[in-house]
Every structure is written in C-alpha cells, then in structure tokens.
Amino acid sequence: MTAVSITRAGIVSCLGLGLKTNAERLLAGNSGIKESKEKGREGYFGAVSFTNHELKTALGFSLDSVISRTALLGLAAAKEAWNEMPQDENLKCAFINASTVGGMDLTETYFSNLHANKQANPSLVAMHDLGAVTNFIAANITSFDYINTISTACSSSANAIMIGAQLINAGMFDRVLVGGTDALCNFTYQGFKSLMVLDNDWCKPFDVSRKGLNLGEGSAYFVYENEKSRKSSGNDVLANRSGWANANDAFHNTGTSPDGIGAQLAISKALMQADLSPSEIDYINAHGTATPNNDLSEYNAMNTVFQKSLPIFSSTKAFTGHTLAASGAIEAVFSLIALNKQVAFVNLNVEEVVDDCKAISRETKFKHIANVLSNSFGFGGNCTSLIFSEA
Amino acid sequence: MDLREELKQHLIEQLNLEGIKPSDIQNDQALFGDGLGLDSIDALEIIVILDNEYGIALASPEQGKEIFHSIDSLAAFIEKNR
Amino acid sequence: MIAMYIHHATSISAQGFFNALLLEESLKKKTSFLANEPDYKALIPPMMVRRMAKITRMALMCALSIDKDAGNPNWSGILVATGLGNLQDTDKFLTSIIESKEGLLSPTSFTQSSHNTVSGNIALILKNHNYNMTHVQQAFSFENTLIDARLQLLDKKEQLLVGACDEYLPLLSDIANQFHLNTARIEAFGEGASFFNVSTKKAPVGILAVLVKHHVASIELEIDVLLDQNNISRDTCFVLATSALSEIYVNSNMNVNDYCGRYFTNSAFALHLAVSHLMKQKKHTSALIVNTDHQHNLGLILVGLE
Numbered sequence: 001m002t003a004v005s006i007t008r009a010g011i012v013s014c015l016g017l018g019l020k021t022n023a024e025r026l027l028a029g030n031s032g033i034k035e036s037k038e039k040g041r042e043g044y045f046g047a048v049s050f051t052n053h054e055l056k057t058a059l060g061f062s063l064d065s066v067i068s069r070t071a072l073l074g075l076a077a078a079k080e081a082w083n084e085m086p087q088d089e090n091l092k093c094a095f096i097n098a099s100t101v102g103g104m105d106l107t108e109t110y111f112s113n114l115h116a117n118k119q120a121n122p123s124l125v126a127m128h129d130l131g132a133v134t135n136f137i138a139a140n141i142t143s144f145d146y147i148n149t150i151s152t153a154c155s156s157s158a159n160a161i162m163i164g165a166q167l168i169n170a171g172m173f174d175r176v177l178v179g180g181t182d183a184l185c186n187f188t189y190q191g192f193k194s195l196m197v198l199d200n201d202w203c204k205p206f207d208v209s210r211k212g213l214n215l216g217e218g219s220a221y222f223v224y225e226n227e228k229s230r231k232s233s234g235n236d237v238l239a240n241r242s243g244w245a246n247a248n249d250a251f252h253n254t255g256t257s258p259d260g261i262g263a264q265l266a267i268s269k270a271l272m273q274a275d276l277s278p279s280e281i282d283y284i285n286a287h288g289t290a291t292p293n294n295d296l297s298e299y300n301a302m303n304t305v306f307q308k309s310l311p312i313f314s315s316t317k318a319f320t321g322h323t324l325a326a327s328g329a330i331e332a333v334f335s336l337i338a339l340n341k342q343v344a345f346v347n348l349n350v351e352e353v354v355d356d357c358k359a360i361s362r363e364t365k366f367k368h369i370a371n372v373l374s375n376s377f378g379f380g381g382n383c384t385s386l387i388f389s390e391a
Numbered sequence: 392m393d394l395r396e397e398l399k400q401h402l403i404e405q406l407n408l409e410g411i412k413p414s415d416i417q418n419d420q421a422l423f424g425d426g427l428g429l430d431s432i433d434a435l436e437i438i439v440i441l442d443n444e445y446g447i448a449l450a451s452p453e454q455g456k457e458i459f460h461s462i463d464s465l466a467a468f469i470e471k472n473r
Numbered sequence: 474m475i476a477m478y479i480h481h482a483t484s485i486s487a488q489g490f491f492n493a494l495l496l497e498e499s500l501k502k503k504t505s506f507l508a509n510e511p512d513y514k515a516l517i518p519p520m521m522v523r524r525m526a527k528i529t530r531m532a533l534m535c536a537l538s539i540d541k542d543a544g545n546p547n548w549s550g551i552l553v554a555t556g557l558g559n560l561q562d563t564d565k566f567l568t569s570i571i572e573s574k575e576g577l578l579s580p581t582s583f584t585q586s587s588h589n590t591v592s593g594n595i596a597l598i599l600k601n602h603n604y605n606m607t608h609v610q611q612a613f614s615f616e617n618t619l620i621d622a623r624l625q626l627l628d629k630k631e632q633l634l635v636g637a638c639d640e641y642l643p644l645l646s647d648i649a650n651q652f653h654l655n656t657a658r659i660e661a662f663g664e665g666a667s668f669f670n671v672s673t674k675k676a677p678v679g680i681l682a683v684l685v686k687h688h689v690a691s692i693e694l695e696i697d698v699l700l701d702q703n704n705i706s707r708d709t710c711f712v713l714a715t716s717a718l719s720e721i722y723v724n725s726n727m728n729v730n731d732y733c734g735r736y737f738t739n740s741a742f743a744l745h746l747a748v749s750h751l752m753k754q755k756k757h758t759s760a761l762i763v764n765t766d767h768q769h770n771l772g773l774i775l776v777g778l779e
Contacts (some may be wrong), residue, residue: 028631098587099585100588108567108570111567111571112571114570115568115571125648126652127560129557130588130609131560131610131611131614135768136611143688145686145687146687147685147687148613148620149609150590150606150609151558151587151588151607151608151609152592152605152607153588153589157530159606163621165623166624167624167625170624170627187567190578191566191584191586192578194577194580194583194677195584246604247597247602247603247604248593248601248602248605249602250596250597250601251592251597252597253584253590253594253597261602378587378589379584380587380589380592380593380594380596380597380605381593381596381605382589382592382593382605
C-alpha cells in the first residue's frame with residue numbers, strides 16, 4: 001500500500017466555512033441546500049452563504065477588486081488547509097488545483113455588458129481561464145515550485161488529489177496542496193437546465209423517485225506531506241490516501257452507461273492499488289448526484305464490485321448540492337471527517353431506496369471506519385475513485 | 392411548407408446534420424438507434440424545437456421516447472397538440 | 474527521469490496537417506495563423522464531427538491519426554492539454570443565454586464546452602476505458618501534461634496518447650486590444666493541435682527532461698543547468714523558442730511562433746518540429762524547447778536522439 005499522508009484540510013461549502021462547521025452539520029444531518037425564488041434562478045441550490053463582498057473582506061481584498069467567486073472560495077479553503085505553514089527552502093512544494101467554472105461568473109457579466117452596451121470592462125475576463133484562478137490562489141498562499149490545474153468536469157478535484165499523491169510518491173515534491181473549487185454561475189445553471197437534469201425540489205439521491213440534481217458551490221483542499229516535510233512542520237497525520245484510480249466510461253459525452261463500466265473500473269482499480277479487498281471498505285461516500293442516470297449506474301457498479309459485501313454508503317449531495325469540480329475534494333474532506341469521527345453520514349431525503357437496498361445509510365451511523373471509498377464521476381465519462389485510510 | 396418537410400429542415404439545422412438533405416430522411420425511418428443515429432442530446436434538441444417552433448412543452452426526455460420515433464410520429468404529435 | 478520515447482506525431486496548424494513524425498516539407502514563416510484544416514470526415518465519424526467545434530475537430534483528427542498509425546492499441550492513458558479550452562462552444566452558449574428571451578436553450582454547445590471535451594471524445598470514439606486527463610494551466614498546460622505522462626509511465630502504464638490543442642476566436646484579439654497588448658503579438662495569435670504516441674518502448678527520439686520553473690531570474694542560467702545535468706553541450710543542441718503572450722526567448726535556432734502563431738499550447742507543435750529536426754540531420758543530437766510566459770515563468774522540454 002503506497003499510502004500518502006494527509007496532514008491538514010480546509011473546506012467551504014453551503015454547510016459553512018471551515019472543517020468544524022461542516023463536520024457539525026454533517027453529523028447533525030443538517031442540509032445547507034435552500035430554495036431560491038430569484039427570477040431566472042428558481043430551484044434548490046447549495047449556495048455558500050457568504051457574498052463576494054464578505055469573502056473579499058475576510059480575505060483582505062478591497063471591495064472593488066475584480067476577483068472571480070471561484071477564486072475567492074478556493075482561497076478561503078486553501079488558507080484553512082495551508083494555515084501559514086512556515087516555508088522551508090529545503091522542501092519542494094506543489095499546488096494541484098481543479099476547476100471547471102474558473103472565472104465564468106465574471107465572464108458572463110462581461111458578455112451581457114458587451115451585448116447590452118457594445119462595450120465591457122476587460123478585467124472581467126482576466127481571470128476567465130482556469131490557470132489564472134489557480135495562479136491567484138497560489139500567489140496568496142506561498143511560493144510554490146510547481147502549479148497545475150486539472151479539469152475533467154465533476155471528477156476534477158478527485159483527479160487533482162490523485163495526481164498530487166503520485167507526485168509525492170515519485171519523490172518529486174515534499175509537500176503538495178491539492179483540491180478544487182467551483183462557484184455557482186448562470187452558465188452552469190442554464191447548461192444543466194438545458195440538459196433537463198435539475199430537480200426543482202430538494203434532490204433525493206438513490207431514491208426511486210429521484211428527478212435530478214441540485215447545483216451547489218464550494219471548495220476544499222488538503223495537504224500531503226512526506227516524512228521530511230512533517231519533520232519540518234511538526235504536523236500530525238490526519239489520514240492516509242491509500243488508493244486511487246481513474247477510468248473512462250466511454251459511453252456518452254454526458255450520460256453514463258447503465259452498468260457503470262467506468263465506475264466499476266475506477267472502484268476496482270482503486271481497491272487493487274490500495275491492496276484492499278472490497279470487504280475492507282467500511283463506508284462509501286458515493287457520487288450520488290440524484291440524477292436517474294448516475295445513481296443507477298453507480299449503484300450497479302458498486303454492486304458488481306462489492307457483491308455481497310456492499311458496505312454502508314451514502315451520497316452527501318443532499319447536504320451540499322453538486323459542487324461540480326469541487327465535489328471530489330469536498331467529499332474527500334468529508335471522508336477525512338468520517339475517519340476522524342468514525343461515522344458514516346446519512347443519505348438525506350431518501351424514502352424508497354433503489355433496489356430496496358439495505359446498505360444505504362438512513363441515519364448518521366457511528367461505527368468503526370478504517371477505510372473509506374469516495375467516488376467522483378464527470379462528463380466525458382471521467383470516473384475517479386479514491387480510498388482514504390486511518391492514520 | 393408541408394409539416395414533415397419543415398420538421399426535416401429543423402432537424403438538419405438544429406442537430407447540425409451536415410451533408411444530409413431532407414430527401415435523405417424517410418418519413419417512417421427510425422430517427423434514433425440504427426436509423427438516422429440520433430442520441431439523447433439530439434432528443435433534448437428536438438424538445439427545444441417543439442418548444443421554440445411549435446409552442447409545445449415536454450416536461451422530460453422520457454416523454455419523448457414514443458413521439459420521437461420517426462418524422463411521422465413527430466408530425467402526428469405536433470398536429471394533435473399545437 | 475523515466476525513459477519516454479516518441480513513436481509518432483501529428484499536428485494541425487497554420488502550416489497544414491502533418492501526419493508524420495518526420496516533416497518532409499520545409500516550413501514557411503507565416504503572417505496569419507488560422508489553422509489550415511484537413512478533411513475531418515476522413516477519420517472522425519460524421520455523427521460526431523457535426524457537433525464539434527474547431528478545437529475538438531483538430532484534436533480528434535490528430536489523435537485518431539496517431540491511433541490508426543499505432544494499429545488501434547488499447548492506450549493505457551489519454552492525456553490532453555489546453556490553455557483556454559473550448560472557446561467557440563462557450564461563446565455560443567453564452568450568446569444563446571443572452572439572446573433567448575424565454576424558452577429552452579439548446580444543450581449541445583454546453584455539452585461540448587467542458588475543458589475535457591477533447592479527452593472525453595477521444596475515449597468515446599476509441600472505446601478506451603483507461604486513464605483520461607486534461608490539464609489547463611495557461612502556457613504550461615502541455616509541459617504539465619508531459620510531466621503527468623511521465624508519472625503515469627512510472628506507474629507502469631505503457632503506451633500513452635498525449636497531446637494539446639487551442640483554438641482562436643476573434644474575441645481574443647478584441648480583449649487583447651483592450652488590454653493594450655503589443656499589436657504584433659495580437660496579430661500573431663494562432664491555433665492548433667499536436668498529438669504524440671509516447672511509451673517506454675525505445676524509439677529514435679526520447680524526452681530527456683520536462684520542467685516548469687516559476688519566477689525565473691535568468692533563463693540562460695536555467696538552460697545551462699539543465700544541459701549540464703544531461704551532459705549536453707550547447708552547440709549540439711537545437712533550441713526552439715515559443716511563447717503565447719510574452720517576449721520570446723531570443724537565443725534560439727528557431728522561433729516557433731513564426732510558423733504556428735501564438736497560443737498557450739504551441740510548445741506541443743514545437744515538440745513535433747524538434748523531433749522531426751533531430752531525425753533529419755546530424756549536427757544536433759538534442760533539442761530544447763524554451764517556452765516563456767508573461768509572468769517570468771519558464772517551461773523547458775529537452776529531447777534527444779537515443
């Protein structure tokens with residue numbers, strides 16, 4: 001098992017700012033999804049309850065600075081994770097970020113201004129590309145030796161987490177900040193609406209009557225440190241990232257195959273990589289977006305791999321909504337909390353479960369958790385599974 | 392223009408069926424699967440055509456499965472509902 | 474540095490469609506850099522090409538050519554770089570949001586606007602179920618993809634399909650003008666795609682080193698250190714320079730921007746040129762691609778004859 005040590009984490013979601021608040025609400029079964037009655041944005045969303053102004057103030061930027069919400073959310077969580085770790089010039093540090101939205105929240109304003117007034121402020125698009133958002137976050141954390149951004153739709157930050165660990169294992173870096181961020185924006189809302197995959201009510205992951213997803217936003221990061229780095233920082237190990245795999249469904253641009261081939265491959269390869277048998281997984285944090293398509297594919301994939309040893313599982317997307325690129329990292333941090341608190345989180349808002357499956361978590365369940373599997377599946381058939389193990 | 396011809400034009404345009412002429416699409420030919428080879432994204436595009444061009448709203452792609460079988464079934468649905 | 478060999482390369486750029494490792498034609502410098510496109514229907518299924526914007530068409534044409542040349546192997550990984558992603562589809566969907574008053578929006582351009590549309594479409598057409606990644610880091614997206622390729626080969630993957638693509642949109646020039654970017658640089662905005670068959674199996678040309686360095690004080694020093702570490706003397710090394718937005722490195726043998734224009738992933742086209750050059754002559758036994766960006770960061774790709 002080529003485990004990589006995780007020492008610190010940070011998170012922002014509709015459950016709140018920081019690990020403590022997110023953990024409290026997860027344990028209490030208290031969702032952060034709210035109904036929006038805003039014209040042109042009707043529905044249920046997992047919106048972070050801080051405005052851009054509040055985020056800029058908290059992060060020390062002037063109110064008139066032009067910064068994408070994706071970058072602000074990202075920086076808030078990255079700061080909690082990095083927490084001013086003292087720089088050590090003998091250590092090589094990398095930052096692997098993930099996003100799909102990037103600065104689109106500002107770009108769409110640029111476009112509508114351009115359309116209405118025939119002119120628009122170009123600084124609105126300076127942070128459009130994903131690399132620019134990553135550079136912004138990096139510049140406000142520390143001086144990294146290597147910076148990269150992964151973008152594979154909803155599996156983006158899970159892939160950033162995977163690659164970050166490979167960089168440490170390869171001996172290329174001592175300390176790697178990994179994770180992802182995405183903000184709610186009209187482009188995304190209109191896009192998912194045009195695909196008819198949104199639920200106009202609170203989403204119901206793995207329920208037979210589920211209609212679709214609720215969009216959310218947020219960010220999460222954690223820090224990998226090898227032994228040399230931990231000697232310098234003095235940080236304790238929170239958990240280990242012990243397994244990972246990425247596979248492709250190769251079925252459709254946006255839909256998933258009924259049998260969940262890509263998911264099956266990702267889960268089984270992650271298990272092999274971690275040198276664990278299916279029965280050694282104590283809890284699965286599913287991707288569980290609550291679309292009719294995803295949940296069936298994922299359920300079928302889990303059953304195929306786990307057969308009679310399907311452990312307790314839940315989707316936490318009825319807590320947070322689908323946070324797109326950030327979902328892999330947010331749910332990875334939830335997996336760390338699960339290990340820390342020895343708990344399987346409740347799958348909220350489910351009545352009649354797909355296949356009447358008894359393994360779904362209908363309540364917050366305290367139990368011994370040694371290994372957690374976390375799934376993230378995105379457009380383009382991109383499937384990533386991560387395994388986290390107790391330290 | 393005949394509704395069926397109009398529908399074929401809409402499909403060719405909205406679905407970017409490059410190199411296909413209306414005369415290449417038979418009225419009773421299966422549009423999905425092995426026929427013309429349309430997929431689930433095309434189904435959503437047809438829902439957009441029904442809404443924007445004919446004022447008929449479908450709540451979900453599942454509703455469309457029977458209706459979208461062929462040009463004939465689409466035309467019949469429009470004639471009944473507009 | 475794990476051995477990474479290049480078995481085949483394809484590129485589409487202002488120079489046309491090159492489907493060979495060795496470029497027989499001698500390139501001409503250009504003054505405008507829109508891609509000189511091939512007939513895509515020769516390789517991309519019509520029902521898929523109909524939805525694809527230029528960036529996806531260029532990339533798929535290159536990737537499928539590599540796949541055909543390699544005999545349709547079961548690639549253990551498909552890795553793609555793009556600096557700006559699918560701009561045309563993004564523009565189209567944003568415009569449709571603004572222009573539609575009420576009523577439904579067409580989903581196609583949204584589904585094609587994800588940054589991993591290219592890597593996803595390659596896997597879809599090839600029915601490839603393996604590792605699939607997309608890197609989006611401005612001028613160093615391609616260098617990062619090569620670093621990822623190396624990581625995957627270290628992880629015992631064997632044969633990788635690796636490439637890069639970016640497309641031009643007139644809006645980019647408008648925005649650059651608003652930012653008062655040097656006019657000559659704006660006029661040199663280009664687009665293209667380049668893909669490679671990379672594996673640990675030996676081939677005439679291998680990638681010796683790939684690195685990205687931040688806030689570099691002296692480019693010359695970084696080059697000297699890298700060549701020194703690899704026991705390469707400058708006079709046997711063919712130096713190619715690229716840049717998307719900034720001043721280009723001056724002490725090169727070839728300014729790649731003059732041939733394909735400026736776009737974030739043009740170091741991939743430079744790699745194709747570098748490999749071809751090494752195979753065509755005897756003086757240089759190695760080649761170095763020097764890629765500079767507008768924030769004093771530096772990308773270096775070093776290739777050598779086996």
